[in-house]
Amino acid sequence: xxVNGEAVEALAEPRTLLIxxxxxxxxxxxxxxGCDTSHCGACTVDLDGKSVKSCTIFAVQANxxxxxxxxxxxxxxxxxxALQEGFREMHGLQCGFCTPGMIMRAYRLLQEISSPTEDExxxxxxxxxxRCTGYQNIVKAIxxxxxxxxxxxxxxxxx
Amino acid sequence: MNDQTLTSAQRAERLQGMGCKRKRVEDxxxxxxxxxxxxxxxxxxxxxxxxxxxxxxxxxxxxxxxxKAKAVPGVLAVLTxxxxxxxxxHYMPTLxxxxxxxxxxxxxxxxxxxxxxxxxxxxxxxxxxxxxxEVEYEGLPVIVDPFKAMAADAPLLREDIKDKKDGAHGQxxxxxxxxxxxxxxxxxxxxAFRKADVTIKELISYQRVHPCPLETCQCVASFDKIKGELxxxxxxxxxxxxxxxxxxxxxxxxxxxxxxxxxxxxxFGNKVGAYPGxxxxxxxxIVTGRPVxxxxxxxxxxxxxxxxxxxxxxxxxxxxxxxxxxxLRVYTIADHGAFDACADPSKWPAxxxxxVTGSYDFPVAHVSVxxxxxxxxxxxxxxxxxxxxxxxxxxIERAMDIMAQKLGMDPAEFRMKNLIRREQFPYTxxxxxxxxxxxxHVALQKAMDxxxxxxxxxEQKAKREAFRRGExxxxxxxxxxxxxxxxxxxxxxxxxxLGIAMFDSAEIRIHPTGSVIARLGTKSQGQGxxxxxxxxxxxxxxxxxxxxxxxxxxxxxAPYGLGTYGSRSTPVSGAxxxxxxxxxxxxxxxxxxxxxxxxxxxxxxxxxxxxxKGNPERFKTMTELAWAAYNKVPPGMEPGLEAVSYYDxxxxxxxxxxxxxxxxxxxxxxxxxxxRFYALDDCGTRINPMIxxxxxxxxxxxxxxxAMGQEIHYDDDGNVTTASFMDYFMPTAVExxxxxxxxxxxxxxxxxxxxxxxxxxxxxxxxxxxxNAVNDAFKFLGSTHIAMPHDHWRTWAVAExxxxxx
Numbered sequence: 001x002x003v004n005g006e007a008v009e010a011l012a013e014p015r016t017l018l019i020x021x022x023x024x025x026x027x028x029x030x031x032x033x034g035c036d037t038s039h040c041g042a043c044t045v046d047l048d049g050k051s052v053k054s055c056t057i058f059a060v061q062a063n064x065x066x067x068x069x070x071x072x073x074x075x076x077x078x079x080x081x082a083l084q085e086g087f088r089e090m091h092g093l094q095c096g097f098c099t100p101g102m103i104m105r106a107y108r109l110l111q112e113i114s115s116p117t118e119d120e121x122x123x124x125x126x127x128x129x130x131r132c133t134g135y136q137n138i139v140k141a142i143x144x145x146x147x148x149x150x151x152x153x154x155x156x157x158x159x
Numbered sequence: 160m161n162d163q164t165l166t167s168a169q170r171a172e173r174l175q176g177m178g179c180k181r182k183r184v185e186d187x188x189x190x191x192x193x194x195x196x197x198x199x200x201x202x203x204x205x206x207x208x209x210x211x212x213x214x215x216x217x218x219x220x221x222x223x224x225x226x227k228a229k230a231v232p233g234v235l236a237v238l239t240x241x242x243x244x245x246x247x248x249h250y251m252p253t254l255x256x257x258x259x260x261x262x263x264x265x266x267x268x269x270x271x272x273x274x275x276x277x278x279x280x281x282x283x284x285x286x287x288x289x290x291x292x293e294v295e296y297e298g299l300p301v302i303v304d305p306f307k308a309m310a311a312d313a314p315l316l317r318e319d320i321k322d323k324k325d326g327a328h329g330q331x332x333x334x335x336x337x338x339x340x341x342x343x344x345x346x347x348x349x350x351a352f353r354k355a356d357v358t359i360k361e362l363i364s365y366q367r368v369h370p371c372p373l374e375t376c377q378c379v380a381s382f383d384k385i386k387g388e389l390x391x392x393x394x395x396x397x398x399x400x401x402x403x404x405x406x407x408x409x410x411x412x413x414x415x416x417x418x419x420x421x422x423x424x425x426x427f428g429n430k431v432g433a434y435p436g437x438x439x440x441x442x443x444x445i446v447t448g449r450p451v452x453x454x455x456x457x458x459x460x461x462x463x464x465x466x467x468x469x470x471x472x473x474x475x476x477x478x479x480x481x482x483x484x485x486x487l488r489v490y491t492i493a494d495h496g497a498f499d500a501c502a503d504p505s506k507w508p509a510x511x512x513x514x515v516t517g518s519y520d521f522p523v524a525h526v527s528v529x530x531x532x533x534x535x536x537x538x539x540x541x542x543x544x545x546x547x548x549x550x551x552x553x554x555i556e557r558a559m560d561i562m563a564q565k566l567g568m569d570p571a572e573f574r575m576k577n578l579i580r581r582e583q584f585p586y587t588x589x590x591x592x593x594x595x596x597x598x599x600h601v602a603l604q605k606a607m608d609x610x611x612x613x614x615x616x617x618e619q620k621a622k623r624e625a626f627r628r629g630e631x632x633x634x635x636x637x638x639x640x641x642x643x644x645x646x647x648x649x650x651x652x653x654x655x656x657l658g659i660a661m662f663d664s665a666e667i668r669i670h671p672t673g674s675v676i677a678r679l680g681t682k683s684q685g686q687g688x689x690x691x692x693x694x695x696x697x698x699x700x701x702x703x704x705x706x707x708x709x710x711x712x713x714x715x716x717a718p719y720g721l722g723t724y725g726s727r728s729t730p731v732s733g734a735x736x737x738x739x740x741x742x743x744x745x746x747x748x749x750x751x752x753x754x755x756x757x758x759x760x761x762x763x764x765x766x767x768x769x770x771x772k773g774n775p776e777r778f779k780t781m782t783e784l785a786w787a788a789y790n791k792v793p794p795g796m797e798p799g800l801e802a803v804s805y806y807d808x809x810x811x812x813x814x815x816x817x818x819x820x821x822x823x824x825x826x827x828x829x830x831x832x833x834x835r836f837y838a839l840d841d842c843g844t845r846i847n848p849m850i851x852x853x854x855x856x857x858x859x860x861x862x863x864x865x866a867m868g869q870e871i872h873y874d875d876d877g878n879v880t881t882a883s884f885m886d887y888f889m890p891t892a893v894e895x896x897x898x899x900x901x902x903x904x905x906x907x908x909x910x911x912x913x914x915x916x917x918x919x920x921x922x923x924x925x926x927x928x929x930x931n932a933v934n935d936a937f938k939f940l941g942s943t944h945i946a947m948p949h950d951h952w953r954t955w956a957v958a959e960x961x962x963x964x965x
C-alpha cells in the first residue's frame with residue numbers, strides 16, 4: 001500500500017487490524033484507539049478517498065490502497081496543513097487524543113464539501129467523539145481551514 | 160524596536176503572560192500526531208498482558224484451570240490470585256482505607272472482575288489465551304440495589320472483612336456497611352424543621368456514571384533486574400502518589416521506582432486511582448524480566464475502572480412561608496460497589512459532600528452518608544468535579560427548585576432571596592466550610608439579564624397555555640442553577656492522601672540566557688498546563704512565555720506533588736509557581752541592586768526589569784539578571800537562579816457560577832432540544848481566557864451527557880448493560896448544544912494570584928441546570944422531581960405517566 005505518499009510493503013497476519021499495522025509495524029502512532037467498536041473515530045485515516053475507521057478493517061483489506069494519516073498532513077517543509085493550523089488557532093483540541101482522527105475526518109469532509117455549513121460540519125464529524133472540547137471550537141477550526149483552503153477570509157460566526 | 164523604545168504595555172504584551180489568549184504550546188505536537196501517549200511506548204522485548212474476567216456479578220470460584228491458556232504459543236505466563244498471594248499482592252490498598260482484589264481469590268464480586276492475567280508476546284495472543292482460562296463458578300445471590308444492601312437477610316459480599324467491626328471511618332453497622340459519616344448540628348436542624356412553615360422532602364438520586372476519557376487506562380511496566388529498578392509509564396493523573404503506593408506495595412525502594420505520565424488522553428477522574436492492571440503488569444515484568452504493556456479496552460474501562468456518583472440523597476429543606484431557607488437535612492445512601500475505592504482525601508469518606516448547602520445562607524444543616532457495598536465495580540471517583548461536589552450541587556439545586564415550586568415562587572427569585580450576600584464573605588457555612596470570596600447576586604442578575612429571563616418566563620406561560628389548548632405538543636423548560644464549588648485540595652490540616660498532605664509544588668530554574676524550565680507536581684490531561692503555568696511565570700518574572708518550558712509527569716525530575724484532579728492544579732501548583740517565581744524575583748532584585756550600585760529598596764519592578772526609582776533609564780532586565788546570576792552575584796551570595804515551592808494552601812478556593820438553560824420537550828417523542836445554554840463562571844483571576852472557555856465548553860458537554868443520557872446500568876443479575884459506546888451515551892457534535900459563556904471576576908483573597916480553578920465548574924453547575932430545565936418543563940402539570948438521566952425514552956415515559964398521550 002501507499003502510506004502518506006510512500007510505498008510500503010510488509011507482511012501482516014490476516015487478522016491484524018489496520019490500526020495495529022499502522023501503529024505497531026509502521027510506527028505511525030498518530031491514529032489512536034479509543035473504543036475498539038467503530039464509535040469514537042480516534043483511529044480515522046483516509047483510505048482511497050474515504051474516511052475509514054482503521055480499527056474496523058484488517059490491514060490486508062488495505063492491500064494496494066492509498067492511505068493517509070495525520071503524519072502525512074503537514075507539508076514536507078513542516079508547514080502545517082490549514083486544518084492543523086485551524087485546530088490550534090481556534091483551540092479545537094485539549095488532550096489531543098481525538099485530534100488526529102478528527103483532523104483526518106475533517107480533511108475528507110472538506111474534500112466532499114468545500115464550504116460546509118455548521119450543520120454539515122456537525123453531521124460530518126458525528127462519527128468522531130471528543131470528550132474535552134464540546135465540539136464548538138472544532139467546528140470553528142474546520143470553518144477556519146475551509147476559509148483558508150478556499151482563499152477567503154475567515155469570519156468567526158457571531159455567538 | 161528594542162527594549163529602549165517599547166512601552167511598558169508593549170513589553171507586557173510581548174511576554175504572553177497572564178490574562179492573554181496565548182495559543183497552546185502542546186498543540187504543535189498534537190495536531191501532527193506527535194503526542195506521546197502510553198500506548199505509543201514501545202520497548203525491546205515488550206510483552207502484552209490481558210485479563211480473564213468474571214462473567215458473574217457474584218459467584219464462588221470453584222476452580223481455575225490455566226492449562227489451555229498456557230499452551231498457546233507465545234504465552235509466557237498466566238497469573239492468578241494463587242501466584243499473587245505469596246507476595247501479598249492479591250489485594251491492594253485503596254485510597255479510601257479499604258482493600259481491593261487485584262485478582263479474585265475465592266469469589267468474584269462484580270461482573271468483569273479480574274480473575275487471571277495472561278502475559279504473551281503479542282496483544283492478540285494474550286486476548287486469545289485469556290479466553291482459554293477455564294474458571295468454574297458457583298453463582299451467589301446478587302445485590303444491585305444499595306437500599307437492600309443492609310437488609311437483615313442480604314447476602315454477605317465481603318467475606319475477607321466479614322468480622323471487621325470497625326472500618327476506616329468508624330463502626331460498621333452491617334456486614335455490607337462501609338461507613339457512616341455525619342456533619343452538622345442535628346438537634347438544631349431538627350428544631351428548625353419543627354418550626355418551619357414549609358418543608359419539602361425528596362429522594363434525589365444521582366445515577367452511576369463513568370468519566371470515560373477517550374484514552375482508556377493503560378501502563379507499561381519495565382523491571383530492570385540488574386539495577387533492581389522499576390519504570391512505569393502510565394495514564395496517571397497523580398504520578399508521585401502512584402510511585403509511593405507502588406513502593407509501599409512492592410517493597411521496591413521509592414528511589415528505585417520511576418513513574419512517568421506521558422501525554423494523557425483525558426482523565427476526568429478516571430485516572431486517579433490504582434487498578435489491578437497496573438499491579439499485574441508490574442508483577443509480570445518482575446516475573447518475566449521483560450517490559451509488559453497493559454491496555455484496557457473500552458468495555459473494560461466502562462465496566463471496571465472507576466465509576467462515579469451512585470448517590471441516593473434523601474433531601475429536606477425547611478423554609479419560612481415568605482421563602483427564607485431555615486434548615487437542610489440530607490441523608491444519603493452511597494453505593495461504592497464491591498470495594499471502597501473512592502478517590503477522596505483520606506479523612507473524607509464522602510468527599511466534600513458537605514458543600515451541599517450550596518450558595519445559600521442556611522443557618523443550620525445536618526448531613527449523614529452511609530456507604531454500602533454492592534455487586535458493582537468499585538470506584539467512586541470525582542468525574543470532572545471535586546470530591547462528591549457535583550452530587551452535592553445536583554442535590555441542593557434540585558431541592559431549591561422543588562422548594563420554590565412548593566412556595567409558588569420563581570426559582571431565580573427564590574435563589575436571589577437566599578444567596579449568600581457579598582458582605583458575608585469570608586462566609587462560614589453551617590457544615591463548616593469557609594467560602595473565600597463571592598459576589599453571587601451580581602452574577603445571577605447578570606445571567607438573568609443576558610438571557611432576558613423575564614421575557615422567557617412570559618413566553619413559557621404563553622406556551623403552556625397553548626399546550627393546554629392543544630395547539631402545540633412542546634413544553635418549554637427554563638433551568639436555573641447557581642453553584643459554588645470547593646476546589647484546590649487542600650490544606651494539610653484536613654487534607655491528605657494516605658498520610659501525604661495535599662500540598663503541591665513547582666520548581667523553576669532560570670538558565671543563564673534567561674530561558675526557563677519549570678517542573679510541577681501536577682499532570683495535565685488536556686488542561687494545557689504547559690501553556691498556562693508558563694503564563695504565570697512570564698508575568699511574575701518578566702520573561703517571555705515562549706522561552707519557558709513546563710514539564711510534568713516524570714517523578715525523577717518533577718518535585719513531589721499530589722497530581723491533577725479536583726481542579727487543584729491552578730489553586731495549588733499555580734500558587735506554588737507564583738511563590739517560587741517570587742523567590743527568584745527577590746534574589747534577582749538583590750543582584751540588580753548590586754549591579755546598579757543602589758540599595759534593594761531603591762528599585763522598583765517594571766514588567767520585565769528592575770529600575771531605579773525616579774531614574775527609569777537605569778535598569779536591569781530579568782534576562783540581564785539571569786546572566787549575572789551566573790557570574791556577577793553580590794559577595795557572599797550563591798550563584799544560580801532557581802527556586803522551589805511546596806505550597807500548602809491556607810484554604811480551598813470557591814469558584815461559582817450562574818447557569819441558565821432553555822429546553823423544548825416534545826411530549827410525544829421525549830426528544831428534548833436545548834435551545835440555549837448560558838454559563839457565567841467566576842473562577843477568580845483568569846490566566847488564559849481561551850483555555851477557560853474551552854474548559855467550560857468541555858465541562859458543559861460532559862454535564863449534558865450525564866444529565867441527558869449517561870448511566871452505568873446493571874440488571875437484576877448484576878450484568879452491566881451499558882459497557883460500550885453503543886449503550887453508554889456519548890454526545891456527538893450533532894446532539895451537543897452550542898454554549899454561551901460569560902464571566903465575572905472575584906479573585907480568591909488567599910491565593911497568590913487570586914485564581915480559583917475552573918475545569919470542573921461547568922460539570923458541577925451544568926448537570927443541575929439541565930435537570931432543572933427538564934423538570935421545569937413538566938412542573939406546571941404537577942410533577943416535582945424527575946430522575947436523571949433525561950433521555951428520550953424516560954422523558955417520554957414521564958409524559959405518559961402524566962397522561963399527556965391520551
